Amino acid sequence: MTQKFFYVLCAISMAWPSLAAQSPSPSPPAAPITLQQAVDRAVADNPSLASAREHLSAVRATMLTAEARQNPTLTLLGQGVTLPEVNNNGGNPYYYSANVSRLFERGQKRKWRMEGASDTAAVTESQLNDQQRQLVLSVRQAFTNMLAAKAALGIAEENLTDYRKTVDLSKQRLDAGDITRTDFERIDLQQAQFEADDDTARLNLQQASAQLQQLFGVDHPSPTFDITGTLEPPQLTLTMADAETRALAARPDYQAAKQSLLLAQANQHFAIANGTADPTLASEYERSGADNTFGVSLSIPLRIFDRNQGEKERTRYEVDSSRLAVVAARTQVVSDVDQAWYALDTAQQQAVRYNTHYLAEAGRVRDNLQFSYRNGNSTLLDYLDALRDYRSIHLSSLNANVQVWLAIHQLSYATATDIIP
Template identity: 25%
Template structure:
């Protein structure tokens, strides 16, 4: 019977190998996730434009800026003033507005009938109204540029989050498949342990590998949860939905000329436009404050019944503050200082934009080099590592430790490839973001 035990052990190990292989094939069958919404990137982008709260709020700011332009163009309202006699102590009468008697008029006594009406209009001088309109139009331009900058930032966040989710799911599938494989292998070895077919340390070694896989899987699940949370906020999706990315645009492996990218950034970046418009806004504000040195003119017409040099007095009025002490000096100095400040801000922003573009180019070139240096057929050969290792282990030509080492190599190679593709896509989007031009 001594020959029977080695044969029994070989048959048991072959059975374990067959069970692991069959279970792996079954584990590769696709599973469905409840409340899953399959969305392409163009579909999400359309929802983003229609639903994003920050964009909607900024559009309201544009409407507010339009209303401010309308308000700035309105002229001051005229002022109507009326004065009458409330109580005449001579006649003991309240509101004596009746026509005086002929006897009183002949005697030059007017105990009733008196009232005065005055109509005044403020006229803005030194072009204040046109300067107010110009400043309001500049404020609208600032609001529009702020909207474009928010759109640029959120668009970049949408694209990179979508890509992160796409590749995080791929990495999770990789670790979940390997976790299922190792768990089934452990269960099979535990069965074999009862008959003495395997050593106890082999099970312990497999359990350690399972803990590593579980930790990696948990990390990617938390990253996916973060990605989903970000997309729910960007798209205002209900809490119970899971957005499943379908595909990414084809990878482009050519860079636009650096000079073209730098020119595009200087021309198209809304933050550059904001800095330029802030200078224009400050200049218009200086002009407005200087115009306020000139006081406004108040004109009016007065009609007075029975209370002036003669009975029906009609006069005109002109009024203006005398600019003796207050010539708006403080406001002018403040506006001029603001102009100096924003002028320096433009130069700084141009340097920041140039640095952003160069940084994005350096990163993308690094990933392009890594991508292009891969040997031909590299990705296919990665897949063969797992296949060949499983075949060799099932045939008992390699041991457990050698098998786990090959599987670990396969996992790391796959993960490196996933990370490289994710970094490539996100860095391409970074170039688009820093130039505000869709090169990719």
């Protein structure tokens, strides 16, 4: 048994290089994607948006039904009676007839039916565009949050690495008798906060990545997925008046409101047309024995009691309602732009204060007290306070930049345009 096992091991060792060469190597991680690439991927692959596109195709198909004209009706009749007649011994003659009839619509019913179907498709298309606008906002927000999570993880790792150096130096000072064990333990305990910050930042990055990939229609997010971009606030030359003009021209929900008014008007015209009587014209050929007969008939319903009064009244109110909805939609567009503009202005002011003053100042205070404490010229409490202030200011500066980008995305969403230069 031992000798056989030895031979097996030898065979495996000889075949191992070829097996290792044949084994597939792990695929390299995909290249980081940009914000525009993320938006394009979501627009192409998001299942909810794809479902809305199919629904639009279904609505457009109803236009084919609306275009159809009334079909003629063909009626064929034949009969043969073999019973003997009363006055003679012969049988009754055979009887055949053919009837063709067609309903002719009055009041341009087909025109208003086609216009109603076309307006319905236009409203549905605008609703699809509005759903895509909401998806783009979600992607941009998720992308920015992931960039922020990456930056926060970098800050947490930098702070943890730097603080570990402080702990190592403090251990050397403890061994040399320069500080007490209590001071060293207080420094060592502070490291738990930096480690917790690092773990939390790593978790936030994983969750932000999963949220962004979910918008792509990915059910199992890839751990190697990565993005690239900057959180440096851009300079904008757009004015609030320009933003309002853009929004009124491009907002799909506002367009849908105006198209809904056209649809209501088409439905009103169709209701009026349905109050008219539609005649039915028919022609008939008969043959009874050796006799041939041809006739024409015209049938007109008498609209004495029902002239579609209820639908006429209902659609009139629907037109008034849709007209007021357009006014409300316009007011909402302007309000959305103004609120997004004020939020962007406030976020830019905060970002400028942190980036041009507080962040650099907090960094200088931390570096000076760190150098002073390591050389025994400042107290432990002063140094720990400086560390906490720097960590807080650094994260606040990052959050201020993030808020600028989120406000930019919100303004782009409010105007339904890309305001980034």
